[in-house]
Amino acid sequence: MLDFAVARPGPTHARFAFGGVAFEVEAGEGVGWRLWPEFARHVCDPDRFPVVARVQCSVAIDASLPGVASPSRAFTVERRGDAPETTVVASRDLCAELEADGPGRYIASVRIPPLRPDDTDPQGPDAVVLGLAAAILEREGGISLHAAAIELDGHAVLFVGPSGAGKSTAARLSVGCRSFAFDRVNVAPDNTRSGGYVAWSLPGGSRIAVPQSAHRRLPLAAILRVRQAHPHAAPRVERLSAAKALFAVRESMWLSDLSPTAEENRIDAAALLRARIPVGEIHTVLGHSHTALLSSFAFERAGGIAEPEPQLEACDGCAP
Amino acid sequence: MSAAPQPGLPCRSERTAFRVVGGEALVMVVDRKELHRLNDVGSRVFELCDGRTTVDAIVESIVREFAVDVPTARADVEHFIRELAATGAILFEGDA
Numbered sequence: 252m253l254d255f256a257v258a259r260p261g262p263t264h265a266r267f268a269f270g271g272v273a274f275e276v277e278a279g280e281g282v283g284w285r286l287w288p289e290f291a292r293h294v295c296d297p298d299r300f301p302v303v304a305r306v307q308c309s310v311a312i313d314a315s316l317p318g319v320a321s322p323s324r325a326f327t328v329e330r331r332g333d334a335p336e337t338t339v340v341a342s343r344d345l346c347a348e349l350e351a352d353g354p355g356r357y358i359a360s361v362r363i364p365p366l367r368p369d370d371t372d373p374q375g376p377d378a379v380v381l382g383l384a385a386a387i388l389e390r391e392g393g394i395s396l397h398a399a400a401i402e403l404d405g406h407a408v409l410f411v412g413p414s415g416a417g418k419s420t421a422a423r424l425s426v427g428c429r430s431f432a433f434d435r436v437n438v439a440p441d442n443t444r445s446g447g448y449v450a451w452s453l454p455g456g457s458r459i460a461v462p463q464s465a466h467r468r469l470p471l472a473a474i475l476r477v478r479q480a481h482p483h484a485a486p487r488v489e490r491l492s493a494a495k496a497l498f499a500v501r502e503s504m505w506l507s508d509l510s511p512t513a514e515e516n517r518i519d520a521a522a523l524l525r526a527r528i529p530v531g532e533i534h535t536v537l538g539h540s541h542t543a544l545l546s547s548f549a550f551e552r553a554g555g556i557a558e559p560e561p562q563l564e565a566c567d568g569c570a571p
Numbered sequence: 572m573s574a575a576p577q578p579g580l581p582c583r584s585e586r587t588a589f590r591v592v593g594g595e596a597l598v599m600v601v602d603r604k605e606l607h608r609l610n611d612v613g614s615r616v617f618e619l620c621d622g623r624t625t626v627d628a629i630v631e632s633i634v635r636e637f638a639v640d641v642p643t644a645r646a647d648v649e650h651f652i653r654e655l656a657a658t659g660a661i662l663f664e665g666d667a
Contacts, residue, residue: 494595498608501597514588514599522592 268297270384270437271304271393271451271468278310282363290377290454292461300468303391303439306349306357306383310376313362316344326382330510338386342378349386357387381453384437385505393439394520395505398474400436400450401428401545402464406472407450408545409436410533411503416477417535419456424486426540430462431469435505438471438524446527447471472549473529474500480534486541488533488548496530497521581629581652581661582622589617600659607658612637616651620661626652 265276270293286294297305331337331348338349340359347361361379385395398409399418403425409432410418422430433456441447448471452462476499480486491499500521524530531548535541583589588599596614598607609617615636619629626648633644655661 492595493593494597494608497590497592497597498606501599501606511586511588511599511601514601515590518588518590518597518599522590 266297267291268295268300268302269293269380269451270388270395270453271302271439271449272384272387273297273302273305274308274380274383275305276308276310279312282310282312286380287377287454289458289461290380293452293454293465295451295466295468301443303393303442304355304357304387306359306387307352308347308359308361308383310361310363312365313346314365316346316362316364326378326385328382328386330513338390340379340382340386342382345376345379347379347383349383351390355391357390359383377454381435384453388437388439389517389520391439392520392523393437394500394517394524395453396436396438396474396500397434397503397505398436399433399456400431400452400462401425402431402467402469403428403472403542403545403549405469406549407431407436407469408472408549409438409450409474410477411474411499412477413502417479418477420537421475421477421533421535421541424535424537424540425542425545427542428545429464431464431467432462433457433460440523441470444470448524448528471528473531473545474524475531475533475545475548478532478534480536482536484534484536486534486536486539486544488531488541488544490529490531490548493522493525495532496525499530499532500525579663580622580625581620581656581663583617583620584660584662587660591618598660603659605658607660612647613651616648617655617660620652620655 263278267274326340326342329339331339336350340347340349345361345363347359349357349359352358361376363376388395396409396411398411399422400407400409401422410421412418419433432452435453435455437451437453438448441449450469450471452465497518501518504517529548533541586601588601590597591614594611596609596617598609598617612633615633616629619632630645630648633639633648634641652661
């Protein structure tokens with residue numbers, strides 16, 4: 252059984268796989284370290300499910316950090332200005348520095364604020380764990396996406412698009428499929444299967460519900476940008492041109508490390524993904540299941556190519 | 572011959588990421604977190620905005636490469652460069 256217990260008063264050791272990364276956590280004396288229950292249900296056993304990288308985390312108290320009453324899961328990922336090989340992952344109250352320690356291996360130093368005397372339920376390091384997984388995955392050629400996802404014949408199918416595009420609705424209209432993720436998914440090249448990608452569900456989208464397949468790691472079958480069709484039209488799925496597919500993937504990426512080089516690497520990673528995994532556009536219609544269309548697109552590569560549109564198209568704002 | 576950008580000439584901002592895929596370009600204006608997709612003509616115009624090529628020369632290239640008449644090309648290129656400048660993807664090198 253994986254150990255997520257809070258370390259109070261003694262030191263603790265926790266080991267789990269999350270978002271494609273195996274975490275080994277060593278928390279010092281008196282350190283509060285607890286993943287929220289919903290968060291903890293998204294982890295895998297690192298001995299049963301292959302990961303793309305491993306990180307050794309040491310957790311220590313930093314009295315200079317201000318504790319906050321209501322931590323959020325928002326995080327930033329940036330290269331340290333004076334040491335670009337170091338990535339800094341920070342949330343409102345926690346901070347971690349990440350460095351490579353060999354192929355597929357990383358070291359993270361996590362700093363957390365001291366427990367307050369009235370704090371009987373230490374808040375979780377969820378944001379930093381999310382951020383570390385995303386930063387490590389990106390260094391390993393993976394991508395962290397704002398997406399809903401379903402399990403279709405043992406594979407993950409992702410629905411992407413800006414907030415309000417209808418990702419969750421598209422997942423619900425996939426009748427007969429189990430939910431895999433409500434809001435966030437990590438994907439990375441599958442080292443155990445040539446040419447494929449694998450997907451991990453991340454927490455988000457609901458504090459009380461967990462997708463049925465959340466604890467699993469699934470081969471990635473397709474990514475679909477969600478559009479709402481005219482109510483009297485039939486649902487349909489189309490393949491996207493290369494640039495449109497890249498646009499759809501990039502506009503749905505998480506991460507805040509904003510530099511031209513990082514962005515070009517990110518677009519290159521999306522291009523590699525798009526070369527191996529079908530990326531299309533699904534036009535959903537309320538009340539109409541589109542499961543058969545998904546199956547056809549994901550496994551038979553069916554559907555027409557959308558025509559390129561002229562000139563300049565801007566997304567409303569890229570995640571986050 | 573100097574390779575440095577010349578004052579007053581359109582130049583891609585260093586704060587953009589730019590990739591051409593299948594003849595179309597994706598341009599990320601990093602500081603605004605804005606992602607743009609350009610068609611084949613737009614991609615070529617953006618490529619030519621190197622700080623050393625005049626708008627007249629860009630128009631000449633577009634006329635030659637895309638079989639369009641000069642007035643149409645000029646109007647479209649000038650409009651498009653203004654649009655790119657408004658997004659921050661293009662600067663006019665040396666301008667205040």
